[in-house]
Amino acid sequence: MTKTWMSRERWDALVRGEDCLLCEVAATLTAPDAEDDYGFTIAEMSAGILRLQKNQYVAGYTTLISKRHVCEIYEFTPAERVEFFADLARASHAITQAYDALKINLSILGNSTPHLHAHIIPRYYGDPSPDAPIDPWTEKRYLADYTEPLRLIRAALAQIP
Numbered sequence: 001m002t003k004t005w006m007s008r009e010r011w012d013a014l015v016r017g018e019d020c021l022l023c024e025v026a027a028t029l030t031a032p033d034a035e036d037d038y039g040f041t042i043a044e045m046s047a048g049i050l051r052l053q054k055n056q057y058v059a060g061y062t063t064l065i066s067k068r069h070v071c072e073i074y075e076f077t078p079a080e081r082v083e084f085f086a087d088l089a090r091a092s093h094a095i096t097q098a099y100d101a102l103k104i105n106l107s108i109l110g111n112s113t114p115h116l117h118a119h120i121i122p123r124y125y126g127d128p129s130p131d132a133p134i135d136p137w138t139e140k141r142y143l144a145d146y147t148e149p150l151r152l153i154r155a156a157l158a159q160i161p
């Protein structure tokens with residue numbers, strides 16, 4: 001976690017979509033299993049790309065990245081809002097089922113990458129932060145193989161309308 005904001009010039013450029021990492025992801029990593037340093041694509045959904053994070057400190061931690069570069073939810077068209085939040089609901093349901101999660105926490109932050117994306121963070125009974133958010137970056141925990149988590153989430157997703 002960084003303690004200072006990036007330069008204002010850099011921030012303004014990112015908000016405009018210049019040199020935006022998530023625009024790149026949305027344009028190039030739509031295929032199942034597409035990989036970058038941060039994760040693997042689970043599925044291309046209606047308005048977002050669903051990705052499993054490589055850091056699985058919280059098992060099942062995924063992100064839903066808007067296909068279109070917007071910074072805030074109010075920049076979506078009404079139709080995009082419906083689609084994005086429907087994607088988010090389906091993804092949350094699938095992850096709950098695939099991981100037997102107790103609860104799903106959602107966070108839309110974007111203070112370092114101002115391209116709309118939601119963090120989907122499953123919560124488990126007995127986890128170390130019952131009355132507060134859990135930081136999925138508390139530790140880095142990488143898996144030897146992501147095949148099974150990807151398969152489980154896709155199988156659950158396929159059952160959810």
Ligand SMILES: [Zn+2]
Binds near residue numbers: 020023069070
């Ligand atoms: Zn972008």
